[in-house]
Structures are given as C-alpha cells and as structure tokens.
Amino acid sequence: MQTEFRSIVQSEYGAPEKVLRIAKRYLKSEEPGSGDVLVKVIARPIHRGDILVLSALPQGGPVAPISNGTVRVPGLEGVGTIIRLGTNVKATKKFSEGQRVAFFPANGSWAEYVVVSHKSLLTIPNEISNQIAAQMLVNTITASILIKTGHNSLKPPFTPPVYILQNAAASGVGLLLAQVALDRCVRPIRLVRSNQSAERLRSVLPGPPIISTSDSDWKNRFAKPSTGRPTWVAAHGGWATKDIC
C-alpha cells in the first residue's frame, strides 16, 4: 500500500496566497535512492528567503522553471525522523532508522515526508528541541558565510581586534553572526531599529554594544577622536568580551 501524505505545492511562481495549495501525494517507494534517506518531517521553518523564492522575487535569486504538469514543493530545511535508509547510507552506519535529524538542503521540506541526501543530515541530540533543530542550519550557515566573506574582504595587514558593524542585529541571523564573531575575537557593533529591539537583543545576547537607529544622533557614536566627540567605546565603557579575547 502506498503511503499518502500532505504537501504544500505550487505549479507556478507568485504570491503565496495565490499559488500555494495543499496536495495529497504518495510515496512512490519507501526505498530511497542508495545515498538518500526518507525522513518524516516533524517541523520546518519559514524563512523570508523561502517566500522570496516561491514568489520568484529577484532578491531570492534565480529560480528553476516549473514544468507543465509538475509541481514544486518549497522548503529546504527542517527536522524529522529517519524512516528508511538507502543501501549506501546503511553501509556507513552513521545513521539509523528512527533517529532524529536536522536537514539542509532538502528538495521540498514543506511536506510531511521528504527524501534527503545523507550529506544533508545532522543527527540531533535529545537536548536540542524540534523548534531549534528545525531552523538551526540555514541561519548558522548564513552567519558562517558572512564571517568568511567578511574575513576575505579585509585587506591585510589589519591588527586585531577587528570591529564589525551589523544592522538587523536582533534578527535570527544577526544574533548568530554576533555570537560567531565574538567566538572568533571579532567585536560586533550592533544596530537595531528601535529601543524595544535593543532591549530584546540585550536580554538575549548581552555584551557587545547596541545602537538604536531610531535615535536621531546615532551616527555621532562613530565620530573620530579628532572631532572632540567621544568614541563609541570611550562613551560606553568597553567591551564585555575584552577579558576573553
């Protein structure tokens, strides 16, 4: 008997409410390809990037055409339980059926089942919740790409510590970017758009300076010493990570 499952599908690109629908689909086979794994999805995140892509907005990058008579299932990330292992995956003994895994990239995680390459899997220990496991890969990978790209953009010689400035610092990626930076002895200066966001950010990740761009004079924090205006650090008493790095 074929397993029936639900999937969010689109047969054309456009606004979500116009192009998305739930479709019943069937697993063609419960035996995945030799290097693949069949995963029953527990939860999947919705990233803004998902919406940009399914809407084919230019900010999401180029999209593959959807052929006539076929559908696209959005979603690249999620957490789920391994149902079946492909033969080659079994041989590696890295994964087992019933194991909880996070995955990225997957071809269509906005479904109840998805087939994923074993290279896209990460075993999740019990201490990590489904809510975190479902979203931990894309945002961390983005933060990592940003750190690497930033590092490669700095022209040597430069003397540590390196300072970075980041806006949207209270966003999911913004939080991780700051933490990864701190772990590498880079000192973030964090911009947010409201005092409310600043308070929220301070409670989640205290330490590095936070500036609200809702303050009309926020740019004055970056004045050079020769102007006689206080530098950012002098005005705010140093860095929480100074003792670590």
Next chain:
Amino acid sequence: MGSGPRWVGDEGHMLKLAYDALGGKAIDDLADVVDDGATIINYGTLESGTGANVYSLAPNNVALKSILIGSWFRLPDEEKQKDFELALNLAKSHPTLFQVGHEFEFDDYLEAIRDVFRPGKPESSY
C-alpha cells in the same frame, strides 16, 4: 559625515567591515559611518526591497558585496560539515540565540507565512 579615518575603538582600530540585512537606505547609513575603503556585505532586504544607492558608497570608497546562501552549495563537503558542527555547537551552547516564534499546524501554512512578515518576530515553523 565626510571622509577620512574614523576610529571606533579605544585601541585605535578602524571600522572596515559592515553587514547589511535591510537594503536600501540602510546601506547608505552604513556607508556613511564606516571607514575609508570599507566593505559592506549585504545579505537581505528585510525592510526595503529596494536596491542600493551606489552614490552613497563613493564618499568613503566603500565596496558593496551581496551574497545568497546558494554560494554555500559550492563549498567542499568538509567545509559544509564544519558548518553543521558549528550549528550543533551553537544550538547546544547558546540555545536562546535560536528564537522560536509561533508554531502552526500544517494546514495553517498561510497564517504561518503571514507571521513571517510581522515586524520584530523570531522564526516561525509549522
């Protein structure tokens, strides 16, 4: 704010690198406060959906780069695995950095999508 060096640290270090997730005028603002020859790396258009004003980059000789997560797919498997391990370590050591917003039933996917655009919200899942 004019060109020339601007010192942001008490040890005399310059601000040569900025990250932008907003696009539009936010890039102008970053270009205005970084130091001469800095790089701004854009990775989103959270707010504006508009492009950058390239003329705002000129006064401080700022370079602008834009990245998408697609560049990660071209990395060797070992590099990708390191990022997976990074995610695992962060999730274990700093779970509060992974902000959990609302959770929705599968059938409520449109409501979940609308929630993504609620200002100041963490991640949504369904």
